[in-house]
Amino acid sequence: MPQAEPVAAPVSDAALIAAWQGGDEQAAAELVRRHARVLARFLSGAGALEADLDDLVQDTFIRAFRSVGKFRGQCQFRTWLLTIGGNVLKDAARRAKRAKLVPLEHELQATDGDPHERAVAGEAEGRMQECLRRLPRLQREVFLLRAQQGLEYQEIAAALGTTPGAARVHYHHAVKRLKEHLR
Amino acid sequence: MKDEVRLQELADRLGTAAAERLDLERTARAVVERLRAGPRAESWTWLQPAWLRIAAAAILVIGGGLVTRAVVWHRAPGSAVVAPVGEDVTDLTTEQLREALTVLDQPISVEGAGDAGVEGLTAEELRALLQTLEG
Numbered sequence: 299m300p301q302a303e304p305v306a307a308p309v310s311d312a313a314l315i316a317a318w319q320g321g322d323e324q325a326a327a328e329l330v331r332r333h334a335r336v337l338a339r340f341l342s343g344a345g346a347l348e349a350d351l352d353d354l355v356q357d358t359f360i361r362a363f364r365s366v367g368k369f370r371g372q373c374q375f376r377t378w379l380l381t382i383g384g385n386v387l388k389d390a391a392r393r394a395k396r397a398k399l400v401p402l403e404h405e406l407q408a409t410d411g412d413p414h415e416r417a418v419a420g421e422a423e424g425r426m427q428e429c430l431r432r433l434p435r436l437q438r439e440v441f442l443l444r445a446q447q448g449l450e451y452q453e454i455a456a457a458l459g460t461t462p463g464a465a466r467v468h469y470h471h472a473v474k475r476l477k478e479h480l481r
Numbered sequence: 482m483k484d485e486v487r488l489q490e491l492a493d494r495l496g497t498a499a500a501e502r503l504d505l506e507r508t509a510r511a512v513v514e515r516l517r518a519g520p521r522a523e524s525w526t527w528l529q530p531a532w533l534r535i536a537a538a539a540i541l542v543i544g545g546g547l548v549t550r551a552v553v554w555h556r557a558p559g560s561a562v563v564a565p566v567g568e569d570v571t572d573l574t575t576e577q578l579r580e581a582l583t584v585l586d587q588p589i590s591v592e593g594a595g596d597a598g599v600e601g602l603t604a605e606e607l608r609a610l611l612q613t614l615e616g
Contacts, residue, residue: 326509329533331509336500340496348499473485473488
């Protein structure tokens with residue numbers, strides 16, 4: 299009976315970063331494949347238009363790879379990437395100076411499920427995005443990192459350069475305002 | 482409690498559909514190509530709007546300063562213009578009018594006019610110059 303080939307252990311982000319710094323382009327491509335969807339979700343939650351999403355994701359990775367020497371491992375690479383994404387989005391919004399809402403029709407492009415349910419879900423999501431957009435940036439990012447990405451306050455604080463206590467306060471303020479808005 | 486559950490559900494769903502539609506391979510390829518094109522893009526990052534605004538403001542301040550300085554230096558020799566620009570001469574006293582006429586009668590020396598400083602001016606002329614500048 300032939301023996302099954304041993305499954306290679308997944309390469310860590312740190313190893314891929316080191317490989318990229320050594321000139322391995324495929325390591326960079328692998329990091330993009332690994333984190334692009336999570337980053338896109340975060341950016342979309344933070345108010346990016348779907349039409350801009352690909353560009354924003356690319357810009358974030360470019361900025362991250364070019365300044366990867368500044369990454370000291372204070373948090374996970376993914377968390378660091380998300381905070382860079384927040385900066386990229388802020389810069390893009392400043393340039394565009396226009397409303398950043400995912401239009402409802404984008405939500406309706408999905409073909410699975412009941413159309414009415416999809417429309418209702420899309421509306422609720424749109425309202426939440428609208429409210430998130432109105433929150434102060436720190437509250438919005440802490441909320442997304444906590445509620446959407448499931449990160450601990452310690453990790454959030456390290457990424458955003460604040461304390462876990464302050465991150466917790468920002469989160470609770472955001473939740474309070476979102477609840478009021480969605481009621 | 483019900484609100485919190487709903488909020489968490491919405492947060493879980495937020496952006497999922499849009500992220501799923503992202504073409505990972507295409508994005509990865511595009512990033513690698515842009516990285517390869519590399520340093521050129523990096524070297525342009527300092528030319529962001531904020532820097533351009535700062536540079537424009539600096540040019541305006543320095544340019545404005547140079548123009549003002551040039552104007553002051555050019556006016557200095559004939560600075561005994563008693564009536565500030567825009568003022569009616571009817572407001573002047575007899576003494577001021579006489580002084581203005583005296584100045585106008587003087588021949589204008591073109592050579593070195595731009596180089597003349599305020600050192601050669603009389604107290605009266607200096608006062609008139611100051612009035613002009615304040616006016």
